[in-house]
Amino acid sequence: MPKCVVAVIPNLEKVHEVLRVWSALGVPGVTMIDTIGMASLRQWVGRDDVPLVPSLRALIESAEAAFHHRTLFSVVPDDFDLERLIRETERVVGRFEDPETGFLFVLPVLEARGLRRP
Numbered sequence: 567m568p569k570c571v572v573a574v575i576p577n578l579e580k581v582h583e584v585l586r587v588w589s590a591l592g593v594p595g596v597t598m599i600d601t602i603g604m605a606s607l608r609q610w611v612g613r614d615d616v617p618l619v620p621s622l623r624a625l626i627e628s629a630e631a632a633f634h635h636r637t638l639f640s641v642v643p644d645d646f647d648l649e650r651l652i653r654e655t656e657r658v659v660g661r662f663e664d665p666e667t668g669f670l671f672v673l674p675v676l677e678a679r680g681l682r683r684p
Contacts, residue, residue: 568675569648573638574601574668575659581636583658591651593640594682601637635668641678648672 571593575581581598588596642648652670660667 567644568641568678568681569644569646570673570675571638571640571642571648571651571670572673573655573670574603574635575638576635576666576668577659578636580659581638584638584655587654587658588638588640588651591647591654593642593646593651595640597639599637599639601635603635641675641681643681 573584575584585596585598642651655670656662656667662669
């Protein structure tokens with residue numbers, strides 16, 4: 567069964583190295599989006615009564631709302647060496663159990679179409 571690998575990387579300086587490592591390991595493709603965590607959002611606003619989804623306009627108009635993380639998504643084939651991917655990703659960003667390194671999780675993919683090998 568294919569797997570979806572999701573990695574949230576807070577250190578923007580390490581994102582390109584993670585992408586290079588994933589490519590070298592044969593990850594067939596990666597989608598990257600800018601993301602911001604709830605803790606960062608609350609810190610930005612400075613209040614606990616912030617709605618879970620603030621208006622997009624308020625985020626766009628504020629220079630302080632710069633995104634703080636990059637989230638990487640990839641679907642890999644069922645025979646892909648996930649342990650090596652995780653180990654090599656941690657070599658770049660540090661152990662995910664340590665603070666400020668982000669997090670990574672893997673989900674089963676029930677169906678995948680267009681999944682290509684590099």
